Amino acid sequence: xxxxxxxxxxxxxxxxGERGAVPYEYLEHQADIxxxxxxxxxxxxxxxxxxxLLHLLVDVETVEPREEVPVQxxxxxxxxxxxxxxxxxxxxxxxxxxxxxEFRLIRVEQEDGQWVAEGVLAGEPIDLGRHAVEIExxxxxxxxxxxxxxxxxxxxxxxxxx
Amino acid sequence: MSVKALVRKIHDYLFEIPPQGRMRVxxxxxxxERALRELTEQSSQEWNALEQLKNVATLPGIQKAAMAMAxxxxxxxxxxxxxxxxxPKEGVISVAGVGFDINCGVRCLRTTLFxxxxxxxxEQLADTMYQxxxxxxxxxxxxxxxxxxxxxxxxxxxxxxxxxGYGREDDLTYIEETGRLPDADPSVVSNTAKQRxxxxxxxxxxxxxxxxxxxxxxxxxxxxxxxxxxxxxQIVIMLHTGSRALGxxxxxxxxxxxxxxxxxxxxEVPDRxxxxxxxxxxxxxxxxxxxMAGANCAFANxxxxxxxxxxxxxxxxxxxxxxxxxxxxxxxxTVKFEVHxxxxxxxxxxxxxxxxxxxxxxxxxxxxERYRQVGQPVLVGGTMGTASYILRGTEQGMRETFGTAxxxxxxxKSRRAAKKAYPADEIVRRLREQGIxxxxxxxxxxxxxxxxxxxxxxxxxxxxxxxxxxxxxxxLRPIICxxx
Numbered sequence: 301x302x303x304x305x306x307x308x309x310x311x312x313x314x315x316x317g318e319r320g321a322v323p324y325e326y327l328e329h330q331a332d333i334x335x336x337x338x339x340x341x342x343x344x345x346x347x348x349x350x351x352x353l354l355h356l357l358v359d360v361e362t363v364e365p366r367e368e369v370p371v372q373x374x375x376x377x378x379x380x381x382x383x384x385x386x387x388x389x390x391x392x393x394x395x396x397x398x399x400x401x402e403f404r405l406i407r408v409e410q411e412d413g414q415w416v417a418e419g420v421l422a423g424e425p426i427d428l429g430r431h432a433v434e435i436e437x438x439x440x441x442x443x444x445x446x447x448x449x450x451x452x453x454x455x456x457x458x459x460x461x462x
Numbered sequence: 463m464s465v466k467a468l469v470r471k472i473h474d475y476l477f478e479i480p481p482q483g484r485m486r487v488x489x490x491x492x493x494x495e496r497a498l499r500e501l502t503e504q505s506s507q508e509w510n511a512l513e514q515l516k517n518v519a520t521l522p523g524i525q526k527a528a529m530a531m532a533x534x535x536x537x538x539x540x541x542x543x544x545x546x547x548x549x550p551k552e553g554v555i556s557v558a559g560v561g562f563d564i565n566c567g568v569r570c571l572r573t574t575l576f577x578x579x580x581x582x583x584x585e586q587l588a589d590t591m592y593q594x595x596x597x598x599x600x601x602x603x604x605x606x607x608x609x610x611x612x613x614x615x616x617x618x619x620x621x622x623x624x625x626x627g628y629g630r631e632d633d634l635t636y637i638e639e640t641g642r643l644p645d646a647d648p649s650v651v652s653n654t655a656k657q658r659x660x661x662x663x664x665x666x667x668x669x670x671x672x673x674x675x676x677x678x679x680x681x682x683x684x685x686x687x688x689x690x691x692x693x694x695x696q697i698v699i700m701l702h703t704g705s706r707a708l709g710x711x712x713x714x715x716x717x718x719x720x721x722x723x724x725x726x727x728x729x730e731v732p733d734r735x736x737x738x739x740x741x742x743x744x745x746x747x748x749x750x751x752x753x754m755a756g757a758n759c760a761f762a763n764x765x766x767x768x769x770x771x772x773x774x775x776x777x778x779x780x781x782x783x784x785x786x787x788x789x790x791x792x793x794x795x796t797v798k799f800e801v802h803x804x805x806x807x808x809x810x811x812x813x814x815x816x817x818x819x820x821x822x823x824x825x826x827x828x829x830x831e832r833y834r835q836v837g838q839p840v841l842v843g844g845t846m847g848t849a850s851y852i853l854r855g856t857e858q859g860m861r862e863t864f865g866t867a868x869x870x871x872x873x874x875k876s877r878r879a880a881k882k883a884y885p886a887d888e889i890v891r892r893l894r895e896q897g898i899x900x901x902x903x904x905x906x907x908x909x910x911x912x913x914x915x916x917x918x919x920x921x922x923x924x925x926x927x928x929x930x931x932x933x934x935x936x937x938l939r940p941i942i943c944x945x946x
Contacts, residue, residue, distance in 0.1 A: 331873045358599070376721070390710070393599075441538040461538060462877065
């Protein structure tokens with residue numbers, strides 16, 4: 301049984317009903333937190349997952365999308381790509397010293413047996429005086445892993461190590 | 463069959479789930495009836511600690527039992543509070559058995575100060591600690607390194623920090639493995655991992671990481687307390703942190719790497735997070751060398767932070783750094799080769815400790831001479847409003863748990879539930895009424911880490927002591943708590 305909880309990011313993504321489903325959800329875990337993302341397409345589900353992650357880290361309303369940085373991930377299968385993309389976003393925070401407000405997926409493709417995702421993160425250099433930090437996420441794990449492709453679209457889930 | 467029906471009581475503080483299905487060994491829990499009831503109630507939840515422990519028991523080469531300490535709660539792959547030892551020829555090494563915060567651990571510093579020396583100066587000290595010690599998501603340290611220097615951090619651990627002037631040589635004697643693991647290999651750590659760490663050596667992080675100024679408010683074992691240099695009323699400092707972004711990235715990099723190895727070697731795992739490689743394989747050896755490098759990063763990080771604690775005491779109170787000595791440092795997210803007795807035979811094993819602390823008993827050669835006769839100090843962090851403990855390892859612990867004990871109180875409530883139940887301002891006010899000053903860089907870390915979010919540390923410690931795995935030496939009460 302999973303206890304579902306509402307989003308707690310300040311702005312949140314599209315509300316339920318706007319696209320027919322909640323695009324991402326945080327799931328109860330005693331020590332960490334689960335993240336589940338859904339989308340009618342693979343691109344949507346991956347984007348929703350990244351948006352859910354960004355809203356967990358910081359109050360995105362306090363972050364201006366002034367600069368863009370590229371982010372890339374690759375993996376053997378779409379589910380692992382979801383985990384890998386989330387981890388690439390976490391790395392981008394340290395590598396660029398920035399917090400991010402938005403994510404735009406540019407492409408998802410299968411190349412030589414590998415799934416590759418490329419996107420752009422928009423944000424600004426970290427300013428601890430202005431940015432309302434929520435929680436540090438250490439990594440996206442394979443804990444509670446789920447990757448589902450049905451007639452409704454895609455659903456991904458994993459535990460984030462806090 | 464319900465999980466409860468599968469559990470066999472060995473004695474009041476030890477329960478066992480005999481092997482079933484693909485379990486190769488039993489799952490053993492050093493808990494009491496109350497904790498067992500709570501765990502079995504949670505066993506229908508998707509992420510539950512009992513199922514995770516049973517899953518660990520299925521891994522190849524596991525010795526004796528998959529074990530959990532009294533602070534057990536759900537993790538990812540392994541439960542938190544878990545320990546599992548593997549035969550080096552038949553066994554595996556797993557990312558989930560170490561965690562992403564490689565070598566996360568606790569340093570305890572003892573001081574020559576007593577409670578009266580801090581009276582009226584607590585606020586000033588708390589403010590200075592807040593200014594001097596970088597903490598929270600997005601914080602950076604004063605130490606800005608290049609990748610060559612990071613390689614030295616990864617090879618030399620705390621020794622490198624000392625060579626840069628952070629702390630003293632005598633600190634190293636009292637760090638597990640003297641603060642440096644020799645098998646570390648920076649060449650198997652990604653450039654991304656190193657780049658992420660350039661400004662993070664000497665940062666506390668957030669979540670459950672903290673620096674706490676505490677007072678010794680009870681001594682249980684005069685002989686061990688004397689060996690550890692502890693007296694009633696004495697001020698000590700505990701700091702809890704790990705390998706920061708570098709460790710997180712090693713875990714991230716090696717998760718898909720071991721995923722491939724799991725398939726390559728045909729290892730069946732009941733949970734994808736339990737991906738692993740044979741210890742005796744190129745992949746297993748490579749991950750081990752990377753983890754050792756991550757561990758050295760954590761050693762260096764805590765060494766720099768210990769220096770910053772000394773700096774804060776000097777700036778706030780003019781306490782010289784010689785008045786603050788390392789009592790001990792021990793980690794609780796590790797994987798290491800150790801020699802233990804299995805079926806009457808001494809064997810070299812690879813021991814994974816995930817949220818559990820090495821707790822070696824008397825006589826072990828790994829311990830500093832000063833503590834060898836009484837056993838290793840075991841540092842158990844409570845919460846910002848409750849006690850912490852210094853325990854000691856026992857011979858029984860060596861026999862029963864590969865010299866392993868609990869690492870903290872163990873979470874009882876999810877972070878989300880805690881955030882809802884404990885408004886940060888209210889927690890800070892209540893703690894102030896108890897004489898505890900809290901400084902935090904984010905309000906979330908106060909709510910999520912509120913005392914009520916954790917199990918009763920006194921009870922959890924009591925269970926482990928009654929099980930004979932550890933023995934109490936001293937209890938510590940918080941005075942100042944700095945959070946990320």
